[in-house]
Amino acid sequence: EILAAIGSYFGADAPLAGRKALVTSGPTHEPIDPVRYIANRSSGRQGHAIAAALARLGAATTLVTGPTQQPDPPGVTVRHVESARDMLAACQAALPVDAAVCAAAVADWRVASAADQKMKREGHDGLKLEFTQNPDILATLSEVGNLRPRLVVGFAAETENVIDHARAKRARKGCDWIVANDVSPATGTFGGAENTVHLIVDGASEPETWPRMSKADVGERLARRIADHLIQPAAEASSA
Amino acid sequence: EILAAIGSYFGADAPLAGRKALVTSGPTHEPIDPVRYIANRSSGRQGHAIAAALARLGAATTLVTGPTQQPDPPGVTVRHVESARDMLAACQAALPVDAAVCAAAVADWRVASAADQKMKREGHDGLKLEFTQNPDILATLSEVGNLRPRLVVGFAAETENVIDHARAKRARKGCDWIVANDVSPATGTFGGAENTVHLIVDGASEPETWPRMSKADVGERLARRIADHLIQPAAEASSA
Structure with a gap:
């Protein structure tokens, strides 16, 4: 019975059979x-788990990931990138898709002019670096246009006022859903195996707070929510 | 015969039995x-290999390592740290030692005032960060004093003028030996399994260029050189 259920997901009756999904994961x-770089704390566990879950539900899934120690999930097309600009290019190359989930911790800034050779410690006592903004991958994918995915889901990693910041981020970026999580060091979310998230859905009045669960289970639950959304009749879905 | 040879290293006739060694490894x-940090590209492979080799030769070895994916080497006391300041404190706590090998890629700079909360993308279009110099672990350990190790070995990761930069670094830091390597991206040394190094010994006229070999073999060869040096009569060793 279990084997039959698993098997069915790979057949035509898997809920996301015939659909395409894009997931970003990891840091940039x-x-x-x-020899030096700026990075975000992100293990890639959550994004990789989401990609794996979407693939298990039958979606043709592309995972665009920064440097992580996570193995490539089975049944997923994986593109490995380093910088935010490379990540955006790989995402755009994966379009069109039905759903995009931006779980990567993309660096907001890059150094305005990276040095070709290693900077020497000497003569740089009060080093100053100037930064320029990186492209905003979530906002770019959320822009209205022919290639906008029907559902765009962002992540908001916050250390204070988690819900308020996440609501504001959803509106600002133009995405449909935001998964908010508290990444304060005390929570152990970064690099850890568990996550406590709040799902903020466009139009819904209150965030859904999910119980603390493994990142694999967050991925599974989010993938099922995405499947439920995509298999709604189009008229109903377009209002969400 | 082989087993006997291995066994002997753990006995009193291992060349470094009764000696203490300190090794730093990895990035800071x-x-x-x-959620954001500055890092150096360093896998920790070379430093961990040196610590493992010194322990195999009988030295009571402490490894102070930044975040890496390397497993703790067997028979080595491992201290895990994140920042350069933490690394220095852990090194000082390990003194006195007979030999110190500074293989870590320590960040030369840290942000002058790290933010307590996640910085928001908005309002930081042309972000500027001011940096302040980190403590110099190699120079600090090389300072003359009661606790100076008899042999201090530094590493110089360079991307141009490798030998010249490394010679200058040895003189500037006050260490005894420098292991110089070319870490230009084209060499594949960062993160790779092999290394091409040049050993620069105080007083020797020419650097020794070792053939390209695995980082494990570099560790083995360096540990044997250190053992040969430490078991010289003191009068001879003090001139090197």
């Missing part, structure tokens, strides 16, 4: 010089 | 805010 690395 | 992570 932005070079300062050949 | 310097926080910008709770």
